[in-house]
Amino acid sequence: PSSALEEINAPPSNVLSLDEVRKAASDAAEKHFLEEHLREVKGNVTALAKRLNMNRSYLQTLVKKRGMRAREFKEKAHAG
Structure with a gap:
């Protein structure tokens, strides 16, 4: 059984931990990085892989993991 003091000091269940916040920020930064660079190479994953060594x-796995498709950047390049 927990004491009233323990319940008062317990963090709310909807508060993210520092690790969760770090992971979310890292994921967002990685996605932004990939988007910017894929745009520059017009979705050419091979060219980007060479550029980034x-x-x-x-690299294709990372792109997919972030919910992106290189093809989308090729299409945007032709549309713009």
């Missing part, structure tokens, strides 16, 4: 398949 990164394995192409790993």
Whole structure:
């Protein structure tokens, strides 16, 4: 059984932990980074991988993990 003091000092259940906030910020920064660079290379993952000195398949995994598709950046380049 918890005491009244423990209940008062307990964080609200809807408050994120510092680790959760850090992860969310890191995820957002990574997505922004990928979006900016994919835009610059018009969605060419191979070119971006070379530019970043990164394995192409790993880069493609990151793009997919962030809910993006390189094809979208190719289409935007043609539309604009």
